[in-house]
Amino acid sequence: MFAKPNLLRGLLLAGTVATLTLGAAAVARADDKITIVVGGYEKQIYLPAKLAEGLGYFKDEGLDVELLNDTAGVDAETEMLAGTVQGVVGFYDHCVDLQGKGKFVESVVQFSQAPGEVILVSAKHPEIKSAADFKGADVGVTGLGSSTNFLTLYLAQKAGVKPNEFTTLPVGAGATFIAAMQHDQIQAGMTTEPTIGRMVKSGDASVLIDMRTVKGAEDALGGTYPAASLYMPTAWVDSHKDTVQKLANAFVKTLKFINTHSAAEITDKMPKEFYGDDKDGYVKGLDAGKGMFTADGVMPEDGPKTVLAVLQTFKKELQDKQIDLSKTFTTEFVKNVK
Structure with missing residues (x-):
């Protein structure tokens, strides 16, 4: 038998309402699904990303956050600009650099106030005693156009070595960086923990320039150097303020955890593969x-x-343009965290 007209209309209406309800729920879920690419999430400088996940702070905010791993910040930046991810955990200096190219992104949570990086020198090359000795050398960086590349070029130029007088070689981080130095592909290089600790412990390298602390950054770079951050396209931030606030809530809570717990307690919350068989070394570095x-x-x-002063030293596009630093970061969300 056929349904009566009124009953049929009722069934169709109910189906339409159900479809719209399910569609709205799907949109809500999609809006709360955030993909963030991290420029090497095993690096201690980007520790807040995995720590927030491990502590359950994203879920506490009702967010479904997927963290993708990349070995270099410049590659993470490319993915964000292509629209395949919503944000990057990487160095703030990309926000300044990109404005010089007419692209607006901003740090919404500033993780660190120092790079957390060092220049290591291979034990095979004791003749390298300062950045002035980079002339003719191959110096390792995570990637060309990466923050480690920016900082290496600056340190060399500050010591009187021009960019065309040495080579910055992209060797990634961790195992690839270590292998490059062990095989003499690079004579020095910029890297972070836990790679620093492994190379110093093995005797393969020693620290030449240390920017792991605020004072170290001030000595090397002339001032406080904000580095690791969560940065996102300004247009996306402006159109997704509720979601960005939830991310800020989770990350500020994570930063408070870091500042109120010991390195050993923090390490216990990290994935075991980050420190492998040398947990003590990981704790010491942290x-x-x-x-x-x-x-x-x-x-x-x-x-x-x-x-900006560091980047303008060797980036002509930043020398020729008026950079509005107020548009490279926002404190709106972190200051709203309760």
């Missing part, structure tokens, strides 16, 4: 460098000027 992290996610007041 203990020495965790002072780089901010306590509240707020951009250090004098930091952006230092970053």
Whole structure:
């Protein structure tokens, strides 16, 4: 038998309402699914990303966050600009650099106030005693156009070595960086923990320039140098403020955890593969460098000027344009965290 007209209309209406309800729920779920690419999430400088996940702070905010791993910040930046991810955990200096190219992205949570990086020198090359000795050398960086590349070029130029007088070689981080130095593909290089600790412990390298602390950054770079951050396209931030606030809530809570717990307690919350068979070394490295992290996610007041000054040393496009630093970061969300 056929359904009566009124009954049929009722069934169709109910089906339509159900479809719209399911569609709205799907949109809500999609809006709360955030993909963030991390420029090497095993690096201690980007520790807040995996720590927030491990502590369950994303879920506490009702967010479904997927963290993707990439070995170099410049590649993470490319993915964000292509629209395949919503944000990047990487160095703030990309926000300044991109504005010089007419692209607007901003740090929404500032993780650190120092790079957390060092220049290591191979034990095979004791003749390299300062950045002035980079002339003619191959110096390892995570990637060309990466923050390690920016900083290496600056340190060399500050020491009187021009970019065309040495080579920056993209060798990634971790195992690839270690192999490059062991095989003499690079004579020096910029890297972070836990790679630093492994190479110093093995005797393969020693620290030449140390930027793991605020003082170290000030000595090397001339001021506070905000580095690791969560940065996102400004247009996306402006159109997804509720979601960005939830991310800020989770990350500020994570930064407070870092600042109120020991390196050993933090390490216990990290994936075991991050420290492998050398948990003590991981803890030691974190203990020495965790002072780089901010306590509240707020951009250090004098930091952006230092970053711009460093980049302008060797980037002509930033010398020729008026950069509006106020558009490279926001404190709106971190200051709203309760």
